[in-house]
Amino acid sequence: MATSRASGAAAGKALGRRVLAYVESRKNVAGSACGVVGLGLGAAGVGGSYWPVVVAGLYGAGALIAPPERVAPPLYPDVAEQLGVVRADFGRLREYLAEVDLPPAAGGKLAELMDLYAALLDPGWVAGALAADPEAVHALSRAIRLDVPECVDTYHRTRWWTRLTPGGESPERHLERQLRVLFDEAERVTAGLREAEARRQQTHTTYLEERGRS
Structure with a gap:
């Protein structure tokens, strides 16, 4: 009732x-x-x-x-705001990685990957170039939030089972392969940003040359 x-x-x-x-x-x-x-x-x-x-x-x-009522679309954070969130997530990822033990080869590749991420996210004109490419921000966010933690976590869990039942490709080898793929992806993101800056420079050169001829 x-x-x-x-x-x-x-x-x-x-x-x-x-x-x-x-x-x-x-x-x-x-x-x-x-x-x-x-x-x-x-x-x-x-x-x-x-x-x-x-x-x-x-x-x-x-x-x-009478014109129909316009329903305002939802507002989402712009790319610059998203990049700030990604930067905070990257800080938490580094804190997590500082607490885990990895084999030397994988640890070295992971350190290279973290250095590349840090360079891309460092506040300044590089981060500004990154913010201008939403796809690059998405790729970096996905790697930091999902891919790297999953690589490290599955390595530790699989290594425990491998100790009980040895055989097959080692967890260390899988981890190295995964980190190599992520590093290649980060390098492609970096190359894309570099090409965008090169196109910007070429456009300005063309503009100046045409202005000089006129």
């Missing part, structure tokens, strides 16, 4: 919100304005005894020609 009353109250509130929204809508405002014109025409004798029909017709016409 209480549930039914609560549901009825919620439905009543929702209906009230919809009615209020329509009252404040452009369609109602435009229709009301046209309806006022209809009342004026009725007072002037236009339409005779059918003046209510004229008012209703003008209201409906005004409501139909």
